[in-house]
Amino acid sequence: MSLDTTLRLLAKASGLSVADLATAIPRAGAATVSAWLRGEKLPGKDQLDALARAFGVPAGALLAELASTLDPARTQGEHDLLAAYRALNSRQQGALLEVAAGMAGTRRSAPPRTPRKRASKKAAR
Template sequence: MPIDTTLRLLSKARGLSVADIATAIPRAGIGTVNAWLKGEKLPGRDQVDALARALGVPAGALLAELAQTLDPARTRGEHQLLAAYRALSPRQQGALLEVARGLAAATTPIPARKKHAPRRRTPA
């Protein structure tokens, strides 16, 4: 889940307004907190610690979300696919995995068979 979604969910669960969060974070105004919640900006390291305290979660939870958001091994399309997958029901996820596996199998080259010389029949 993207960090902006995590921040929105945690702030809602804790009953914190944007102003409440901005007050708890040094050098972060309401505009900055709004940008975090909209996914337009990412909080800095010091801000993550203060955010975690304000939201009542370990900083590692937010850092894990940031790491996932910034994972260089994933393309933008992979992030979008993962977000869409997580929005599906378990049954839909299973169906999507079957389709993906079928597509992957269809694009995997099948090794060519070795051609053998015709066998000679020996008289009995």
């Protein structure tokens, strides 16, 4: 999720308006905050820290997706694959990983199994 989308969702969830955020962020007016929410500008480090405090989340949570999009080691195909993977449910993700591992000729480590509850002998009667 892009930074502007994250900021808009957090603002909506926390009930903070543009004016509320502007008063919580040093050296940021309502026009600047609006530009962040529209994705036209990016906040600086101090402003990100203040946004994180205003929303009650770690600053890294705001930047996680942004940092991954700036990773020069990832190709566009890798970004597309990751986005598709995240859209799947956990069973589908496991199947996709099995297919990818088979195509690459590698073995994927088996996910930890959840222990099943055994029925007691009384319940079986």
